[in-house]
Amino acid sequence: MIIFLQSCGEKEKAFSYDSTKIIEVKSDFLKGDSPEFDFELLDSINLEVPGNPPLTLIQDLVFSQNFFLLLDRKQGLLKFDNNGMFLLKIGEFGEGPDEYIMPYAIHLDEKEDVVFVADWQKMVILTYSLDGKFESTSRKLPGHPISFYSDNDTLLIVQETINGTKEYPREVMISSIEPNILEVKNWERPLYSYHSNFTNIHPIPRIISRVGSVPLFYMPIIRGDISSHSDTDTIFRKQEGRLTPEYLLHFIGFDTTLQLGMWQVVMSNSHAFLRIVYDNSSYFIVIDLETNRPLIHLRKLFDQAMTDEMIPRPIKGDRYYSILRDRANGLERNPRIVFYRFPLEINQNSH
Numbered sequence: 001m002i003i004f005l006q007s008c009g010e011k012e013k014a015f016s017y018d019s020t021k022i023i024e025v026k027s028d029f030l031k032g033d034s035p036e037f038d039f040e041l042l043d044s045i046n047l048e049v050p051g052n053p054p055l056t057l058i059q060d061l062v063f064s065q066n067f068f069l070l071l072d073r074k075q076g077l078l079k080f081d082n083n084g085m086f087l088l089k090i091g092e093f094g095e096g097p098d099e100y101i102m103p104y105a106i107h108l109d110e111k112e113d114v115v116f117v118a119d120w121q122k123m124v125i126l127t128y129s130l131d132g133k134f135e136s137t138s139r140k141l142p143g144h145p146i147s148f149y150s151d152n153d154t155l156l157i158v159q160e161t162i163n164g165t166k167e168y169p170r171e172v173m174i175s176s177i178e179p180n181i182l183e184v185k186n187w188e189r190p191l192y193s194y195h196s197n198f199t200n201i202h203p204i205p206r207i208i209s210r211v212g213s214v215p216l217f218y219m220p221i222i223r224g225d226i227s228s229h230s231d232t233d234t235i236f237r238k239q240e241g242r243l244t245p246e247y248l249l250h251f252i253g254f255d256t257t258l259q260l261g262m263w264q265v266v267m268s269n270s271h272a273f274l275r276i277v278y279d280n281s282s283y284f285i286v287i288d289l290e291t292n293r294p295l296i297h298l299r300k301l302f303d304q305a306m307t308d309e310m311i312p313r314p315i316k317g318d319r320y321y322s323i324l325r326d327r328a329n330g331l332e333r334n335p336r337i338v339f340y341r342f343p344l345e346i347n348q349n350s351h
Contacts, residue, residue: 020234020245021292027253030276030283034297037286039340041302042319045084047334052086053078054333058323061337062108062115063315067130069115071106077117079130084337090132091117098134100126107148107155109179116179118145118157125157125182138182143173149208151215155179158208174208174217209267209314211289217243218265233262235272247289254278268314271342273298275311284311302338309335318342 045068047055057073067087070078077090077100092099102121109116114135117126123144127135143159150156154176161171176185209216215238237246254260263282264275272287284298284306301310301322309323318341325335 020248022248022250023287023292023294024250024252025276025285025294027251027278029294030278030285030297032297034299037296037298039302039320039342042339042341044339045080045082045337047080047084047336049084049086049334052080052084052334053089055335058309058335059104060106061313061321062106064108064110069106069108071103071117076100077103077106077115077128079132088132090115090128090130091126091134095122097137098126104145105147107150112179116148116155118148120144120146125177127182136182138177138184141184142175143171147208151208151210156208157184211267211269211272214238214246216246216267218267235265235267247292249274264308264311266311266313268312268320269318271295273312275308282306282308315339 053072053075055070055072055075058070059073060071062069067079067081069090070080072078075089076093079087079090081087091103093101095101100117100119100122102119103117104120105118107116107118113130114127115130117128119126121144123141125138125141125145127137129135141157141159143161145157145159147158148155149158157175157177159173159175161173177183178185208218217236217238218233232251233249234245235247235249236243249262251260258279259277261277262274263277264273266273267289270288270290272289274285274287276283276285286295286298287293288295298306300306301312302324304310304324307325309325312320312322314320319339320341321337321339323335324338
């Protein structure tokens with residue numbers, strides 16, 4: 001696999017992988033038995049509360065001390081208290097300057113008491129006060145915004161370009177934005193940009209993370225076309241103003257005539273959580289980024305079969321959350337948000 005990256009307006013160039021850390025994921029590992037990976041349950045919020053709107057697909061979540069914001073695919077941006085009680089809706093669907101058409105990600109600025117909403121369809125960023133008042137909107141972005149990432153005091157926006165084909169693949173652009181005036185600082189020359197074989201990149205919105213003190217970037221790759229099959233994916237790190245390969249994920253023993261793709265990547269601390277799709281089946285894997293090896297194949301979480309919504313997502317430190325639904329209850333409208341941590345003794349025993 002050769003990936004091209006354009007950094008700070010420099011000419012595109014191929015990277016060498018001589019110094020990367022190799023993580024081998026074997027097909028037998030996915031299909032074989034895996035040890036239990038217990039979690040320490042911390043708390044949960046049941047959203048099945050009388051008066052709450054029915055939730056269809058939770059797109060994004062941000063938490064504060066006394067409330068949390070939830071972005072639902074059909075309901076829009078909603079505010080709840082920490083008991084799961086619906087408080088108010090922020091913004092409305094529509095084509096007006098104070099409305100969103102396809103909200104895709106949110107970012108909470110608690111210092112200014114505003115929430116940022118990335119509208120994928122309109123290609124703009126909107127801001128609202130926490131009491132639901134519209135504040136402002138940005139001018140049209142160079143690409144479709146798919147996620148926010150706060151790197152210390154800098155707010156970054158991950159975008160994908162408008163068109164993508166096999167001959168002209170989509171481009172991922174990472175730009176910084178001035179929060180107070182919603183002005184993109186890196187308009188014509190993004191901080192980073194690179195091409196991806198994905199014709200649609202937004203199924204994997206969280207491609208940026210920080211493991212320890214090192215910012216890591218995942219480049220989404222999918223092998224839907226057999227002729228483009230490759231057995232490697234790359235996680236990059238930021239170094240001296242550019243991205244260099246940090247981890248090479250090497251998939252071993254997979255049939256090249258079957259589709260192989262990475263559909264979710266969540267990196268936090270010393271772990272990465274991956275959802276791999278192979279031969280139309282999903283596999284959830286926990287990777288140890290310190291020992292450079294897969295730990296377990298995660299089939300269940302809290303005695304429920306794994307789904308996309310359940311992949312662990314970091315909050316802070318070793319704390320994570322997942323969204324759990326009662327699949328056996330046909331009357332259930334809304335899920336639970338479950339908070340938990342990885343006990344240190346589990347990580348040590350896994351090594």
